[in-house]
Every structure is written in C-alpha cells, then in structure tokens.
Amino acid sequence: MYAVIAGAGKVGRNLARELISKDHEVTLIEASRARYLALEEEFEHAIQYGDATELWVLERAGMQRADLAIAVSGDDEDNMLFCQVAKEKYLCDRVIARVNNPRNHEHFRLLGIQPAVSATDLILRLIEHEVPRYGFVHLLELEEERLEIIELEVTPDASVVGSRISEIPLPDGSLVISVLRDGAGFVPRPDSVIESGDEVLIVLDTALEDDITALFAPNIRPATA
C-alpha cells in the first residue's frame, strides 16, 4: 500500500514509522524546512519538503498512485483541502483526517471527508464509556514531555465556581480543554462559566498538579498518583 501523509509532526512521523515497519510505502510531506531537515536523515526518500496543499507538491509525491491520504497537520483548513484534492482530483479512494478543533468537525463532514478524527472526541468517548467517576483521574501522561491530561470534578468549595474561564488564574503551562456537564462535553470558551460538579479536563505540566487541584478541588487527593 502507498500512503501519503501531510504533516510530519508527532502524529505524522509516528504513523510513518509504523507503516514503514509494516512494509508499506510512505511519503511524508512537511512544510516546515527546519522540521524537514531534522527528519530527513531518518526518513531519507520517504520525506519531502513542501506545502501539501500545492498541487505540484502532491504530484511530485505521486498522489496519483496513492492508496491512502492521511492529513495530520496542525491546521484544519490545510487538512480539509489536502483530503479534498486527494480524493476529488487525484481519485485517492481512502482519506483520513485529523481534526484539531472539534468545532470544525462539521466542515469536514460537509466536504465529505471521513473518517475525521479528533483527539478531544476520542478522549470524551473514553471517559463516557470507561472511566468511572472519581474526583481526580489521570487520563493521559506523556512522561518525556512532562505533560498530562487530568479530569477533575469541581467541588462546591472551589474558588473557581462561578468564574469564567478567562478569570481563572491558571498557572502558565496549563489549559482547560473540555468541560463535562450533565452528560455532555464542550470545549470551553473564555466566557464559559465553571459550575460546581463540572468535570473539567485539563492539560498541564506535571509539576502543576497541586496548583491546579487547589483551584478546582481544594480538598481532594489524587485517586491515582
């Protein structure tokens, strides 16, 4: 199978490694010169420098004969365009796209780009189905990067209850990525108000766990430490 992958970030290059190790033919297309140069030694002819939404770049990569087009750049518009052109101009049967902002999911659907995968959606699904209710859950830990995603239930005594996201003194290196309320989840905007009983998903530097807990659930202890 021949796969063309747009975007050689963490997702793109690990996918490429995986596919190459399974004896598939792969071309990675990377628009950042610096990132391309850093990866060229490892991937050799399997990586090309260029904007994956430029038609000549796609033709150089042999998009015409690709069996699979995978869009995993950090830009949703680029991902949509790449997949649309791969499918409709170069008649590639199968496309897979990464959705960076879950709100853009509807646009991928409108342009007929399926499957479109969003990390936030995947995590939400996992939580709804598999994670029992705790005050504090580690959902994901990236040890090397010193990053983690946690879920916290906001306790009634927390200082953030009634505050807008933009008013919460979140330490640098942390971000509220979703709020689960009444069985549904949403990505908060700066003016979204936190309520007691909300389950918030926060991505943070592992060193900030105590600071974050103090804000959202001052009197609980990590269930899994």
Place this chain on the structure above:
Amino acid sequence: MFVLIVGAGRVGSAVAKSALAAGHEVSVLDADPLSHERLDAGQSKSWEDASGQFTVGTALETDALIQAGIERADVFIASTAGDNTNLVIAQVAQRRFGVEKTIVRVMDPARADWYRQQGLHTISPTKHAIEMFENALAPEAP
C-alpha cells in the same frame, strides 16, 4: 443585494466600501477588530454610520458566520489571507447555506484553476500579476 465579505484586508475592505457606495447592504466579518479601521479610513462617515455591518469572529466559526448574516446573504466573498481558509468557507457558504454567488480569492493559480473547474468562482490575483508582468516584458508590437 446583501453582500457578506469575510476578511477585511486591503482587498476585502476596498470591495466592501465600493459595494456599500453602490447601494448594497454590506456585512464584513474579520477576526481582527483593528481591521475595522480600514473600513473607516478615508470615509466621511464611520462604517456603521454609513450603515455597514461589522462582526469580529473567525471565518470557520459557524456562529460567527450566522451572526454576520450568512443565512440571508446573496453574495459571499472569501478574502482572508489564507487560500485554504477561503476555499473551505466558500464551500461552506455554497453547500451549507446555499448562498447564490460565492467569490473566492485564491493566491495560488493552480488551486484557483482546479477549484474553478469544480464550480467555485475563484479569483487569483497572482495570475493577473503574472500576466501583467508578461505583458510589460513583451516587446512593443510593431
């Protein structure tokens, strides 16, 4: 006619002003509140006093498009700085909101050509610039 222009840079703001002067109802959507100044520049009245509409928001946010009036737009102009953004929102305007006339600025001539074949009204300033340079270079006809 109701004209919705997304992206009020040099091109978008100039087209907005001339469309308003021509008597159309004009709404402008731009992510940068500062771009409002381009609409006021050189005019005797402010954009709103001249009955223009301005919304701050991102082109891909459906809520922002609706707030800017896309549901009743007769003409949709995509003139943000990004080719791919323009191509996506033009298709959203056409397919989802059924806007009669959508016009898209696409800097890359190759993408502009291909999407024109797919039924989008694309305008490529780069293509015009190339032609003008070529004409300027060509020897004068005898």
